[in-house]
Amino acid sequence: MYARTTTVRGDPRAVEDGVxxxxxxLWPAIERMDGCIGMSMLADPETGRCVFTSAWANEDAMRASAGEIGELRRQAAEVLRAETVDIAEWEIAVLHRSRPAGDAACVRATWVDVPAGHVDEMVDAFRMTLLPRLEDLPGFCSVSLLVDRLGSRGVAAVTYEDRAALERTREQGTALREEFSRAMNSTITEVAEFDLAMAHLHVPEMA
Known part of the structure; x- marks a missing residue:
């Protein structure tokens, strides 16, 4: 399964309109496309940064959606009064849910660069060593790992039940990230926190 992320850096005052x-x-239009298996939106009301993720049953479906998605992306950027829009395509490597995410859910996302040729090794280690420890964190709801094999990079998104849980786990999350990064010889390029503004995901468990 595959995913396309669109990161929009918009006006903080326009985030509610964007949601x-x-x-x-956005979701009603994407849901009708062949091969669509879900969509989510992460939003940072303080900076105006939003990340839209559409999920697809296979790479062909993701590619076929590009034209229609492009027009919807333009409309979303206009609503959010966006300064920049970044697009990336990924393979969904891991998806694990412990409990449903409610309306107050928040997400901590971590972007990493992985040594060339070691993406599979990183995915296996994520499943075997990091995922069980994340699951033990208070307020944990779910985790996903997207990878770009050609670009040797990945992004992990951990969802917590609310902002309080996100803040309580910040120190533990940092320690786990740094330990895993050292073990994998990977480089953490960014960590960001968001509100889970919308989630309609029908991606099956992949852990």
Whole structure:
């Protein structure tokens, strides 16, 4: 399964409008596309940064959606008064849910660069060593890992039940990230925290 992320750096004052647009226009349009298996939206109301992720049953479905998605992306960027838009395509390597994410859920996302040729090794280690420890963190709901094999990079998104749980786990999360990064000889390029503004995901368990 595959995913396309669109990162929009918009006006913080327009984030609520962006969330409303995603719910009323974006998701209904994407849901009808062949091979679509879900969509989520992460939002940072303080900076205006939003990440839209569409999930696809296979690479062909993701590629076939590019034209229609492009027009929807333009509309979303306009609503959010975006300064920049970044697009990336990924393979969904891991998805594990312990409990449903409610309306107050928040996400901590970590982007990493992986040594060339070691993406599979990183995915296996993530499943075997890091995932069980993340699952023990208070307020944990779910985790996903997306990888770009050609680019030798990945992004992990850990969802917590609310902002308080996100903040309580910040120190433990940092320690786990750094330990895993050292073991994998990978480089953490960014860590960011978001509200889970919307999630309609029908991706099966992949852990």
């Amino acid at each position: 409303a647009f995603a719910r009323s226009d």
